[in-house]
Amino acid sequence: MLKQIPLLNRIKPHSSAITFVFAAVLMLIICHFVYWQEVDSIQREIDTVARAKADILREHIDNLKRETLFLSKLPDVKGIASLAHQPVLDTEQQAQFNTHIAHLKDVFKYYIQSIPELEQARFIDSKTGFETIRVERMKGSVIALPDSSLQQKSDRDYFIEAQKLQEGDVYVSPFNLNQENGSLVFPYLPVMRVSTLVFSQAKPQKESIGQIVINVSAEVLFSQLDITRTYSNINIYLVNDAGDYLLHPDKTKTFGFDIGQRYTLEDDFTDVGDGMYLTKDDSDFFSWLKVLFFSDENVYLDSTNTQRKVVVLAVANNHLAITKTLTVIFWYWVIIGILILLLKNTKNEVALKAKQQHLNTVLTMEQELNSILSHAPNGIMVVNRQGIITLANTQVERIFGYAQGELLGQSMNVLLPARFCHVHPNFMQAFFSAPETKLMGGGRELYGLHKTAKEVPLEIGLSVIEYKGELQAICGIVDITLRRQLEHLFEMVVDTLPNAVLLVDYNGVIELVNKQTERLFGYSRDDLLGNNIAMLVPESFREQHLAWRQSFFIAAGEEIDTERYYISGLCEDGTIFPLSIGLCTIETHKGKKLLSSIVDLTDSELEASALKKVTENLDRTSKMAGIGGWELDLITNELFYSEETYRIHGL
Template sequence: MELHKRNFEFVRYFLYICIPLVLLIIALLWFLHHIQTNAALSIMKGSERQSVQLAERTIGTVFDILRGDALYLAEHSLMQQWLDTGDPAAQSHLTADFLAFIRHRQLYDQVRFLDEQGQEVVRVRMKEGQPMIMPMEEMRNLLDRQYVQDALAQNEKTVAISPFDLSIDHGTIEHPIRPTIRFSVPVFDSKNQKRGLIVLDYQGQRLLNRLRVLSDLHAGDLWLLNEKGYWLLGPRPELEWGFMYPDRQASRFDHEFGEEVWLSILNDPQVGQWMHEKGMFTYAKVMMAKSPNSVNSEQWLLVSYISPSIMAASMVDFTNDKIIAFIMLSSLVVLLGGVTASYAARRRETEKRVQASEARFRKLLESAPEAIVILEQSGRITLVNKQAETWFGYRRDELVGQLVEKIIPEGFHKEYSRNQEQYIVELQTCSMKEGSELYGRRKDGSRFPIEISLSPFEMDQNRLFTSIIRDMSARRQVEEERQRMETRYRDLVNNLPIGVFRNRPDTNGRFLEVNQAMLGIFEAESVEQLLAHRFSESYCDLTDRMAFINKVTSQGYAKGEELRLKTLKGREFYAALTVAMRKDEAGEIYFDGIIEDISARKDNERQIQRLNDNLSARSQELETINHELESFSYSVSHDLRAPLRAMDGFSRALLDEYADRLDDKGRDRLRRIRAAAQRMAELIDDLLNLSRVSRTELKWEVVSLTQIANKVLDTLRQEAPERAVQCLVQPDLFAHGDTQLLRIMMDNLLGNAWKFTAHRQEAFIEVGCKVNEERVIYFVRDNGAGFDMTYADKLFGVFQRLHDANEFPGTGIGLATVQRVIHKHGGHIWAESAINQGATFYFTLEERK
């Protein structure tokens, strides 16, 4: 019952406050809405009137410019000169001025001069964005045009303005459409005789575009109509220019908005505004010929139209604002009216939050990864978390109410008490491990290293302390492992056979750290003696020291620098230094490096150099001897050719002239002499080729082995056309080398393949290459007689033959020549074969870029 009464009183007072305030808010908002709506409508009307007036002034400004251009051209000095003299040069200059005028003004489609019979005499036209002078054959007589007749009827310099319509060419409307207004001015000579007229075809689309820009700046749609109600600029493109298209004759203003609206606008004053159920119409009548020197009776109508939907939409914002304001104010009233009821709800909510906060605190305390113990100032435990139970092995009820010394080993009670008293004096969060080690004691008596952080807080006017206890066992193990690693690495450095050091690049250059190998290198008796020694005094040449330090400081390191140093006992030795520059925390530069005594290596290098010098001298001597032998061989071979030719020639003469006087045995012996001489000549030719190969200087170039192989095979086919040999030559086979020598090589290799396949019914020869380990290996393969690989080491020797000379003739020098060519090219040659299974000769050449 008490609860229902309290609720009833709450509702009654709530209604007493809320209802009057809500009604007052409604009245104020309705009055404000009425004022704002009327003001907005007035602003809209004023804006539309300004839009129409601005459009009217824009049309007037454009027409003033166009009239001025027409009068300027009519009074042009070149025009007067041409009309008075008829000089063709003056006409040409006038045409050029018209061309420049239309190019720079960019306002007109055409500029024309018509004589008094309406015939075009000068015509300049814009075509595809560029002005051009129309030829005489395209000139037309326009006397039938109304705007020409109106202009010629004037007896003074007045501008006749044509109606605003679309340009028509040969009786049809041009596409794309070109809205056009023509400004025509009669032209008089110096005797005031009318000689014709100037006609400017103004690009009316420019005027319509300017009106569209003005329309975009205001709420209403800006239209331009002629006096018959046809749209020149309308709401939609399909409604415009209705008087020009037979199918759009009904596209007029009165058909769209009714005759009543049209007549009201047409009969009203020059400028007006009319509200109708179909919208708001703001209009102005524009006379095309306002200036005294202009003639045109047509008038236009500028109409700005705002539809009822747009007007309503502009008022929606005011209505929405009032609705939002009503909702906000009403909400505020409701909020103020419910303060009393909400107070109790807030109090109950506060109690719930306190309970939830306590629950979160307990959950956080229990989920903490470290042991948390809350203490009184006397050191008595008031609360522990689950992790404390786990680490120390006690149940919670066994710890609460006990002194904290229960979980501290007896040997650390005094130290803990001293740290706690100091902390209570300072009263700031800190660690109790500073400068000492603490241990915790488990229930079973075992100990483990800990770190304790204390933090004070007030609760129920009592000062408590939060102790966060961290198990340091894992950290202690890491620390011990780190110390073991440091010891292991220190032993490793000391056991290295090369010197390891650290020093500073100052004037003294004293060592900061050294390993044991450094003592032996510098013949020091102890580490202390070496650390006290000035390293700068160990350089045999101080300039070497400065150059070395400058190199390290400039590029940050030096690798394998060889220097002459001396030990503490004065013995000089060669050392290789590798150093890296470093900076310490203070920004001071120091060097870390290694040093190696390379005196023995230096001695070996000097001995090797002496041996190399001796070897080079012996090689030079051998090369000289080889050149002398080659020259001797060439000379002997060359000198033997003459007597051999004589022997062969005289033997042939004896056979030809005295054969009938010789018996068969004599003729046989002469033939044997000729055969031996010819074989000796062939042998000498091969020796000369071999010598020539050795003496020839290489001319490096890109050589097509494919082309060379095809030429050699063609020659072989011509020499033995009866043989059917299948030849396969890999295309685009290129190499770097001497063309002539490589031709000699291919002659011998392919000649051998051709020779040793002579007894095959289906002979086959292949030339190609393969890539192995980034090397190009060329090969010549055949399926001929082959050879025994047991004798492969004799294959490339001079006069070495592996077949009977009667079966396969030859001198035994060809493959030696091939080997000599390949060796001169820095390559290598070898063969693979089996008896009666063909042979493959592989060779490489030096690869040059």
């Protein structure tokens, strides 16, 4: 018999290539993290800007409404309303009426001079729609127009809408270009009108005598929204309820709806998903480098009609995120280069230091563990029936960013996002009505509000405690931010695996799939998630598969099953194919799950069949030719001889 031939030593992979690949992958992960961290920062920044500018606009509008109501309650306005109610005025009454008119003109002049955004102030007769008083800003001066210049306004929208008001109500018109004598004023003057009715004091029924109308310059009002000196990467837009531009970096696109040429937000930007937008002009290959981020805030002109509004938009590009990412890439490779040089000269020293560092880490971990054991691991907070915080531990300070002294005595609402504040008192009342130990949420996502206005995902357990002489709720709070990140990372890792992977519960409901599963079975991810795994099993095998799966759940935990099973799978198009499946159970925060790794054996079976056929042909040929042969198992280093070899040697 021939001696066994020893295997040649395997060639080791080139360590430098492996290191480079690892460094490149790590760089991509870091760049992804840095880019999206910067994007989150940009989004938070534009959210803050949009809210701040919307608050400024709301405040100005509210102030103008108050000023209009104040003007309507002036003694001279009341005097005009009282005398206008009289069918005929005697000489003395006419003199009083004229005096009130003169005084009111002076008041209007003073208001326009004092408030920069005011362009006009008018008193319009409700019955005739004709202007009784009109004071306006003209070429830097404030003048009262003579009676010959007064106009009829009964056909204007703002006059008609104001006539529908009740006493004490104020109407705010949409922003548009000012018209005089039925035509647009040139140069164009964008304005908003604020109106309220003046009622007679006659009994028994009051009636509308006139309207106080002030015209507000949109340009002066919008100047309060300018941020060019503070933010170079953010632009502010303002659109009406139809999406037409009222404020735009390019002024030629504003108020186009009044001159027959509309410019809307939808005409300029395309939503590409995940809160990102592209301009309609960006259609080249590198357009993804020019994405924009939007934040919008509604400013309602009418508290009873949410359709009447303007929208403040803060828009930022991703240049800062790209710049920061490129900077990280540059310094990353600089540092990698430095580390490579250091490692070549100090390999042994680093190894010793690593051992020492490991020992120090172990000691530090022991110290930290002792410290953790001496304190509660989770946030603990006590709240009374009124929702007032009476106790908070250091973990609560860490979770929410407030010092203990800042929280004590405060309402629980300071730790809640705004969308939960209006329903939380009802939950508190229901809990104290039937107190029990339970986990909050009931399947819903729970969030707290950090001091920095960032939302924090939480798990909260509730119970009751007698504290400070009253029954109070004790809350166990766990910050699950890291868990959410790890779940997302796990899904990303699974998605990149070369084999098909499924995660199912005891009932066979599919909870997780990867891209390879979609390719293997022909279903989309949405078609698979939430459905039973039986849809991937041939009809003839489903009953056996159910019993097999459930028995695996029951047996799991006693020992780990490393065997692979060979069964058949069912594609979306009805094709049945052979597969190999490996199973193991994993414990999650949602309970025990079954993880399946699936390999398509279609090609392997074809290759095995072809190999068997070739082997049979070779054996027949060897016998016919009288030639022996041998095979070397490269794994066990053993030689195997053919039957013809044994026959030739007489063995």
